[in-house]
Amino acid sequence: MSLTVENGSFFYLKESPILNNINFSADRGDIVAVLGKNGAGKTTLLKCITGLLKWKSGKSLLDDEDISKMPQRQRWSKIAYVPQAKNSLSTFTVEETVLLGRSSSLGIFSQPSKKDSDAVKNILNRLGISKISSKKCSRISGGELQMVLIAKALASEPDVLILDEPESNLDFRNQLIVLDTISKLASDGITCIFNTHYPAHALQRANKSLVFLSDGKTIFGETSKVVTEDVLENAFGVKAVIGNIETPSSVMKEVIPVSVSDMKPDGIKINEQQGFSLAVLAVICADNSSDVSINKLLHGCSHFLVGRMGMPYRDGGVYIINVIIDAPTDVIENLAFNLSILPGVSVKATYAKNIIERNDPNE
Amino acid sequence: MNRLSDKRALPGKLSAPQIAILIFLPIAAAAVALCAGRMAISVSDVIKVFGNHLGFEFEVSKFTDSAVWNNRLPRIILSILVGGGLSVAGCAFQGVFANPLATPDTLGAASGSSFGAALAILCGFGLPGIQSLALFFGISAVAVTHLCSKGKGLSGTVLAGIMIGSLFSSLISLVKFVADTDSQLPAITYWLMGSLSSASYRSLIIGAPIIIISVLLLFLLRWRMNLLPLSDDEAKSSGTNIRVLRAVTVICASAITASCVSMCGQVGWVGLLVPHMCRMRFGNNYLSLIPSSICVGSTFMILVDTLARSATAAEIPVSIITAIIGAPFFIYLLKRSDFSA
The missing domain is CATH 3.40.50.300 (P-loop containing nucleotide triphosphate hydrolases)
Known part of the structure; x- marks a missing residue:
């Protein structure tokens, strides 16, 4: 609905x-x-x-x-x-x-x-x-x-x-x-x-x-695009730092308020495209309750996927998915983020060191 | 624990033995009331009287017949109506105003009715006149309260009700002041203290239908009444038209109160005492509270009225007895239970 x-x-x-x-x-x-x-x-x-x-x-x-x-x-x-x-x-x-x-x-x-x-x-x-x-x-x-x-x-x-x-x-x-x-x-x-x-x-x-x-x-x-440091400063009048905290199973965002700010940023910057990256997302699902959501998310960026592997690991009672993705960096970040908020899903992204210089595959 | 919750499929519902006891209570009290009094009548005589009226032929003295059939029975019926009615009205007002101290008089219904009755006595009207005028002023008092507090929220309504109530109390004093001190003043004073002695089948015909219909309506709405203490948003978001529910509840409860006062004067305490007794025993769920209040209220009223007419040669006004018995008993219950209303 x-x-x-x-x-x-x-x-x-x-x-x-x-x-x-x-x-x-x-x-x-x-x-x-x-x-x-x-x-x-x-x-x-x-x-x-x-x-x-x-x-x-x-x-x-x-x-x-x-x-x-x-x-x-x-x-x-x-x-x-x-x-x-x-x-x-x-x-x-x-x-x-x-x-x-x-x-x-x-x-x-x-x-x-x-x-x-x-x-x-x-x-x-x-x-x-x-x-x-x-x-x-x-x-x-x-x-x-x-x-x-x-x-x-x-x-x-x-x-x-x-x-x-x-x-x-x-x-x-x-x-x-x-x-x-x-x-x-x-x-x-x-x-x-x-x-x-x-x-x-x-x-x-x-x-x-x-x-x-x-x-x-x-x-x-x-x-991941609208809750940014700029937006928080504008909305709350607080200079804040958004950082990543890495746990063994995923990377979580945390917000630390730093100081009260009277400055109002002129415009709101929405996170823009920052060029392409190649990344591998390693996903472990504790059960199959998030299957539908995961498939929907992956389907949403299917034209960026270079490879995808999924297998149940019955002895461990988990399901493992590996995704190789070549996409604008913010798309990858967004995908990793949306996967990480699903219950029972662990996800981490490993990025290639060099951003590949080439054209958008869609063109 | 699972077994327990399976046995009571619906939380807040009375169990079968509880229902049986609750139905038995008023019947037993009525049986006692038929026999007891200034003139004790044996059980067999009472049965004979009933038999006679059902078409059998038994040997009973005319005096006994009249005492049972024309005197005690209508009083018992009136007790059941008044006791059950006022208790349900008390429950309803406590729910609507989310306040355990609310009573059937919160919106001025009882004061208005009393004024109507006093006025009728002053004008020298007979019983039907007293009843009609009491009913009229009782309902008017609530209507005026509503008009005064429209759109001012629940606390506004309570405040307006208290104001209208005290306005009518002063008007009663005015009526008493101008009344004839030999006949009218005592009549008004006794009326205000409450008495069921005027009970007759004729007076029941005017008052009873209003009480029965209103109580029935509230009985049918009993589960829905659990939504009454909720905030507006919470109640609306459960898909209930809370305004209509509140209005229906208040109208029914006020009609019951006015009708009770019109038949037997001000009977204090019952509307506060009985609902709380039932809350302590059966919990706050209206699913059980309404039926138990009806049964306990009518039982309580029958017993009080029996005491009122048999304790001394002259009748003691029931309000005095409800308070004298009620207050200590209530405090005893309060001390014993884990009270949270």
Whole structure:
């Protein structure tokens, strides 16, 4: 299911628009991170996308169907919204809370059936929180509560999941659990859109990003292209360094804020083509759950591929893929990045020392 | 643990033994109430009276027959309606305002009705007049509250309700002030303390349908009512029209309250006490809370009313008894359970 926003604008007072001509689209299984400073309009954007607030102009489309024209019940069985965590349901148990998420599929006077409570049990298992299912929501930790709210949203079996700062106010471990869950859900085919205060989380998880710039405009694109040092300085007023941290299994991006900056860069530089490189991508998949996503990514740059080898290594219980690619450097970087954010996928790129001097193979 | 959750397929649903006990409670209380009183009537006599009215021929004194059939039975029916109704109304208001302290009077329904009743007594109306005027002012009070607080959110509504409530309380004082001190003032005062002694089949005909329909509606909506404490966005994103749900809940609960006050005056405490007793025992899920409140509320009311009419020669107003029994019992429960509302 694809979600598209066309020319979306929103304001409470006409003189001070909050959202200006927003355009973006997300396909099945995409993770879109929304970045911007406090008060930039991130939460407003999420509410407008879902129709909780009405666009003043423009629209959100779900597979070419205008969301605002869909009947409530149908809309909320396709989209689920996880608001910023606060405990308004403290008196219910975890299971009861998640069951409430099924209400869009139930008649107004009807009670949930065995089928519904089985679905809830499945979701609790899937998110690994079935141990706390009979605990009261007032007696669980913040991290557990966030997982419960995600479970409640998933109870309606949505195609699009929209999360408002899902990892805020959580500790190190719980942030990781929530982010891993989002990655997992996306690889299961759910489109995830989330607000975050952490540019690093966008760089580690999201294949696409939307950034609110200081002048109220937004830019949207592949995360590796739009979340750059320039853009962060413009958006947050912070000089930051984006670096790579190499772990045995992959290379991860990290953002270190260096100093507060009052300078506004004149223009935003989107990472440009930097010439061609030859590289070998070594990929190890822990299971076959990301097959579809990997094939889709590789297919997207098939005309750059020089060679490709894939084999299951049954003794190790893994699947190994080797890709030799001759492409513009940013294409290779983007491919490696998009592979690395898939759950259970390790990837590293080895580049040839010399950039080959030659023409684009397409010409 | 798995076995336990399998046994209760749906979280928050009452188990079969719980349902059986809850249904048994009001029936048992009603049986006790039919026999007990200033004049004790034996079980066999009660059965004979019922038999007579079902077309059999039994030997019972006219006096016994009238006491059981025309006096005690309508009072029991009224107790069931008022106790069950006020308890459900209390549950509903607590949910809508996400506030455990909300009572059926939060929006001014009870104060409005009381004013209507006082006004009717002042004007010398009979029982039907009192009932109709009470009902009219009860519903009007809620309507005025709604108009005053339109678009001001839930806390605005509560504030407006408290204002309208105190406005009507002052109006009641005004009515009392101008009332004839020999006959009308005592009548108004006793009415406000609440009593089920005026119960008759005729008075039930006006008030009962409103209570029964509203309670039934809330009973059918019981699972959906779990969404009431959620924030607007959360509730909307579960595909429910939360405004309509809130409106229906408030209208039903107010109609119940006004109707109860119109039949038996202000019966305090029940709408706060019974829902919390049930919350402590059965949890906060409306799936179990509504049915248990109906059963426990009606049982409680039958017992209180039986006590009210049999403890002393003169009837004690029920409000006094609900508070005297209710408050200590409530505190006992509060101490015992892990309260979190």
